[in-house]
Every structure is written in C-alpha cells, then in structure tokens.
Amino acid sequence: MTGEARCSSCGVALSGRGAVHFPCPECGRPTLGRCARCRDQSVPYRCSECSFAGP
Numbered sequence: 605m606t607g608e609a610r611c612s613s614c615g616v617a618l619s620g621r622g623a624v625h626f627p628c629p630e631c632g633r634p635t636l637g638r639c640a641r642c643r644d645q646s647v648p649y650r651c652s653e654c655s656f657a658g659p
Contacts, residue, residue: 612649613642630656 609618609625618625622640627633631654638649646659 609637611639611642612636613647614639616641628654628656629658630654 609623610616611618611623616639618637618639620640622643623637624643625635625637627635628651630651633653634651636649636651641647642649648657648659650657
C-alpha cells in the first residue's frame with residue numbers, strides 16, 4: 605500500500621483506535637481499510653480488484 609492509508613468506505617485517513625487493515629475476504633489481494641465510524645455503522649465497502657462488497 606502506498607501513501608497514507610484511507611478508509612475503503614468513506615476515504616478518511618486511517619488513524620486512531622478502531623481502524624483496521626485486512627485483505628479482501630474474496631480474492632485476498634488488495635489491503636482494505638476501515639475507519640471506526642464505518643465499521644460501527646456497517647457502511648459498505650468494495651474491493652477494487654474483484655468487486656466484492658461487504659459491510
């Protein structure tokens with residue numbers, strides 16, 4: 605991952621408690637990021653490689 609890590613749902617810079625990074629559950633390739641707010645509110649995200657969508 606290059607540059608500053610960003611939330612895959614809302615685009616906010618990932619920092620602080622509750623932010624996570626993980627590989628796509630479907631293809632395992634790109635690293636997805638989720639901020640605490642989007643995780644808490646189950647905001648959808650989409651993988652840029654395989655288009656997998658998850659809450």
